[in-house]
Amino acid sequence: MTNPTLARLTPEVSVDEAVDVIMRDGGVIIEGLFDSTTIEGLQKDLGPWLDEVDAGYDEVFAGNRTKRLGGLFAKSEHMVTVAMSPLYRGIADQILNKPIDVFFGEQAVPNPAGKHIGATMAIKIGPGQGAQPLHRDDGVWLWRHPGYGREARVQIMVAVSDFTAENGGTLVIPGSHLWDDHRAPRREEAIPTEMKAGSALIWIGSTYHGGGENTTTDSYRFGLSMGYDLAFLRTEENHFLTYTLDQIRKLPEEIQRELDWSSEHYLGWVEVAGQMADPLDLLKRDDYATTGDGLPTTL
Numbered sequence: 001m002t003n004p005t006l007a008r009l010t011p012e013v014s015v016d017e018a019v020d021v022i023m024r025d026g027g028v029i030i031e032g033l034f035d036s037t038t039i040e041g042l043q044k045d046l047g048p049w050l051d052e053v054d055a056g057y058d059e060v061f062a063g064n065r066t067k068r069l070g071g072l073f074a075k076s077e078h079m080v081t082v083a084m085s086p087l088y089r090g091i092a093d094q095i096l097n098k099p100i101d102v103f104f105g106e107q108a109v110p111n112p113a114g115k116h117i118g119a120t121m122a123i124k125i126g127p128g129q130g131a132q133p134l135h136r137d138d139g140v141w142l143w144r145h146p147g148y149g150r151e152a153r154v155q156i157m158v159a160v161s162d163f164t165a166e167n168g169g170t171l172v173i174p175g176s177h178l179w180d181d182h183r184a185p186r187r188e189e190a191i192p193t194e195m196k197a198g199s200a201l202i203w204i205g206s207t208y209h210g211g212g213e214n215t216t217t218d219s220y221r222f223g224l225s226m227g228y229d230l231a232f233l234r235t236e237e238n239h240f241l242t243y244t245l246d247q248i249r250k251l252p253e254e255i256q257r258e259l260d261w262s263s264e265h266y267l268g269w270v271e272v273a274g275q276m277a278d279p280l281d282l283l284k285r286d287d288y289a290t291t292g293d294g295l296p297t298t299l
Contacts, residue, residue: 015090026177027203045076065129072120092228114231125168134185138205153205161222168214
């Protein structure tokens with residue numbers, strides 16, 4: 001029996017068509033999603049940081065021959081290009097941002113779920129690294145399958161170097177997003193993601209996947225991952241401790257909001273002079289330079 005494969009689409013595909021494929025298969029490869037300028041910039045910006053990072057601390061999940069790096073918006077301007085990809089953002093919006101009617105008094109009002117950036121990570125899988133255990137990323141929230149009628153995450157893995165079956169291309173089990181929580185993933189069901197630098201794998205939080213085994217003797221597999229998550233779920237990466245205010249202020253407003261410097265639907269407000277203030281307004285103030293007792297006294 002042949003394992004199913006991941007569909008391959010071009011960047012010109014419509015959001016609707018890409019979403020249809022992802023919800024059918026659990027993921028999709030978009031070939032050539034990012035140009036050479038972006039990929040070369042990511043290599044130049046993130047490579048030196050990763051060179052200074054120690055390999056992981058365990059053999060099971062982090063990998064003892066794998067290097068990881070977070071806080072990418074502070075380390076490369078090209079991270080904004082990844083996060084602002086119209087196709088990726090459109091896919092994430094359509095899958096995640098499904099409104100739910102809630103009552104305010106006797107009137108039912110549709111509230112969109114919203115999305116935010118859950119984590120960013122650059123990953124270099126080194127020679128001799130074993131395969132990562134297959135897992136679902138939405139497990140961090142104890143997500144159940146089925147049961148909620150919605151996805152928690154839409155994730156992207158950008159190939160900064162070529163991904164092959166030999167150098168640790170991300171393992172994916174197509175169709176596993178449809179499984180319940182009683183079926184364990186098996187390694188023989190997974191297929192390696194093979195794609196050229198600049199291409200990207202986009203998948204959802206309920207799909208079983210994991211870093212592949214690097215059986216080469218001298219080749220690192222360099223990938224960049226980030227996830228758009230439902231806005232009401234806690235982020236994996238703590239953005240408030242990862243970035244300084246100066247770094248946040250340099251980012252586009254869309255990214256500032258998605259790094260949780262916003263307070264939509266009453267989530268994330270901060271008290272200023274007795275009012276529930278939007279953190280985004282604080283970023284625009286010259287007299288706001290810290291948190292807590294450094295808050296301005298008037299709006």
